[in-house]
Amino acid sequence: MNQAIRSAWVVAISMFALVLGSLTYVQFFQAQELKENDWNSRQLYQDFGRQRGAILVDGRAIAESVPSNDQFNFQRVYNDPELYAHLTGYYSLSLGTTQLETAESAILSGTSSSLFYDRVVQLFSGVGTQGASVELTIDPEIQRLAWDLIPDGQRGSIVVMEPSTGNILAMVSKPSFDPNLLAVHDTSVILENAAALSEQPGLSIYTNPATQSLVSPGSVFKLVDAAAALESGEYDAESEIPNPPALEFPGIDYALPNYVTGNCASRATADLEFALEQSCNTPFAQIAIDLGEEAIQEQAARFGFGEQLSIPTDVTASVFPSDLSETELAQSAVGQFDTRVTPLQMAMVASAIANDGELMQPQLIKSVRAPDLELIDAPQPELLRRSVSEATANQLTDWMVNVVDNGTAAGAQIPGVRVAGKTGTAEVTETGDNAWFTGFAPAEDPQVALSIVMENVDIPTGQQLTSPSAKRLIEAVLNR
């Protein structure tokens, strides 16, 4: 009988060996495949169950994870949601993540390799993995002011940055939305809310208009033309350029006009100072045709056109078109036709001119701190490239100051401060005109560069919403 008992034991042990084998197979060899399975919601639950780090503005959380009494343990909460929605983006079960929630995900979730030491400590101290927090360069007061300067119901963006560092002080767009609606832990509610938001005209929950929507720049693009003209060596402050009321092109029934009610008509030729001051179209079209498409394109590229930046959120590349006919080149040179820019791009142009021609990498992140508040990373100002020579920058600055003092941007004048600026109105037939302001101040020691765009406005409203707003923003930054 004992021999049979031994055999029974061998059978029992074999069964155990089989389950040990299958456990090893599942937990070791098959584990990766199972983890990547579409039905495996564990990674999602794990991510959402983690205490994700906060996104801070001046020490206050604009996005944070608070304990929740549901299966996810933590709920992502956005404070001042509409004010910061386009910066934070959202952290959503069914829609994924956008903006900073995407760009800083590894840091916020605590999986970044720079947080390895913290993870080890957390492992042994028994607390769950905690993410690091990210402090933004945003100034909450400037951000709030910029928000208030765009009327509700108006589509527009404002970008305020520090020329010498590239730090972004404010970045707002309207219409905005409440990311809390997309961070709820019920997928059907998320989809309902997303559908309701998509009904809102002019709103995309997926993009930050200040960095990802491409709009026609109109006359603010003339800064690029002027820079190209000076850099080419073929033009200087003395150059007189023909300033006909309209530029005619041989063989086609089209003429590029100067703005009819403006002061351009007072002179038959114009120097660059006057052309900028009154924003005359024909001299700049003439310059572009003289210098050629490539020269304008190259200057645009030196200001950052055609380049996808990450600040660390994704920035869509602004476009100066290529393979242009003479007519198209003339139109493109005055910021029409297929020239498209992001609001951030125009702030970068102003910023580079303000910073003696050096373009700094735009930056939203001030610092990254581990859960124990230890400083992990603080991005240093970084030179992206030289956009124009110092001499060109100084010349452009003088002209831009003149635009504010005597020209189209008079609304931005501040007593005792030399403000440099340029306005623009882009005629967009499909949606209506865009009103622009871009500039910086004080001209001798620039502290702030900004760009403002109001889309689909009539010209008087557009003027009201751009230069005077720039004044208030500049004052706010200088009085900080």
Add this chain to the structure above:
Amino acid sequence: MSDVLTVPRSRRTVEFFLLLLALGVAVGANYLAGIDREEPFGEYFWSQAVTLAVMGLFIHVILRFRAKYADPVILPIVIALNGIGLAMIHRLDLSALRVNPDFAPVAPQQVLWTAVAIGSAAVLLILLRDHRILRRFTYISLIVSAILLLLPLMPAPVGLEINGARIWISVGFGTFQPGEIAKITLAIFFAGYLSTNRDLILLAGKKIGPLQLPRFRDLAPMAAAWLVSIGVLIFQRDLGSSILFFGLFMVMIYVATSRVSWVLIGLALIGVGVFVALELFSHVALRFDSWINAFAPEVYGRAPGGSAQVVQGLFGLANGGLIGTGLGAGRPDLVTYANSDMIIAALGEELGLIGVVAIVMLYVLLVSRGIRAALGTKDGFGKLLACGLSFTIALQCFVVIGGITRLIPLTGLTTPFMSAGGSSLLANWLIVGLLLLISETARRPAPSPLMKDSFPAPLGMNGKRLKKKPAQEATP
């Protein structure tokens, strides 16, 4: 050599220290499970720790007085398994409470059942003293088994159908699965009947070719028992239990007769049974389908009978990987029945492959000690009973873990000592009581006057060594 010489030492002190170690594991696991989610050292923590410690030491003390030579490893292993199970059940309670504050926690109930189960094992140890007394109840056990298995089929206030299986009865304060106890009574019947009649079964009867067929009347009670277990499958729709009964039946016949050919016939019968079940019962066919095609979308989403449970269990195991997420840090609550049928998936997720292998090794040791008791004891009844019961534990682990890892189709069986569920815990602790008693007779140095059915073991020439007992050897 087929007998085992045991050095006559009681090893109760070894048991005591192993018990402390087991309690450390159990209580430590319970503490870790709640560390992040509740007040440390709360009410449940103490009830688990005190229950396990008091009841474990209680059994230990009983053994010191009543079964001094019982195997010293069995008790600590079972306390550890029971304690880890309680910790995991508690941990899953905490997850459920977070989602639904009105959730009624399972763990306090299970602690109560633990006390009842260990208490019952203690009563068994005190009252029974020697397992051979059970042999007197061979036929009564058969009748009791039949009654226990038929109880759930009674009409409503007694029999209950839960999740499509009719294996529960209502016992006032809760539900009970009488089939778990029937596992023991059937084992007693098989052991009693086979140890008495094995010679008749083996020798009387016609020989056809290589097969020695037994007389029908010798096999009639066995056939009756076999039919009972088939009946379970058909009428109670409990695939897991019928596999267990089949396994018990097969291993005991084999150990009694040492005939491999009978095992093959038995396996063939099981094959036929499985085929018939697949054809006749949709729930069996569905289980089979969701095993083979677990990752097919239409099978995954099917309700009922879909593969979502097993696939989610696999995700859990994969999430645990080699070292696990740590107790309380994984998401085992995503698996349905995580605290009962799927508790191994929960443990695999949070303790990792390393932890779950350690748990399986505890079962290996437990089963091996049971088999060791079967080898060591001198009476055929004890051998059959110990071997049958130990093998049942092994088979149960195989069916459960094999099902969870998709080695075999998933069947609803509890993991011995760990799953939430009072009947299973009670039955398994009674099995532990029996194994302890049998191991005592196996290791006791001097022959006892109670050994009626074996030859008095004569002393060796020098009066110190036990001599081998040749009478019951049937191995060729």
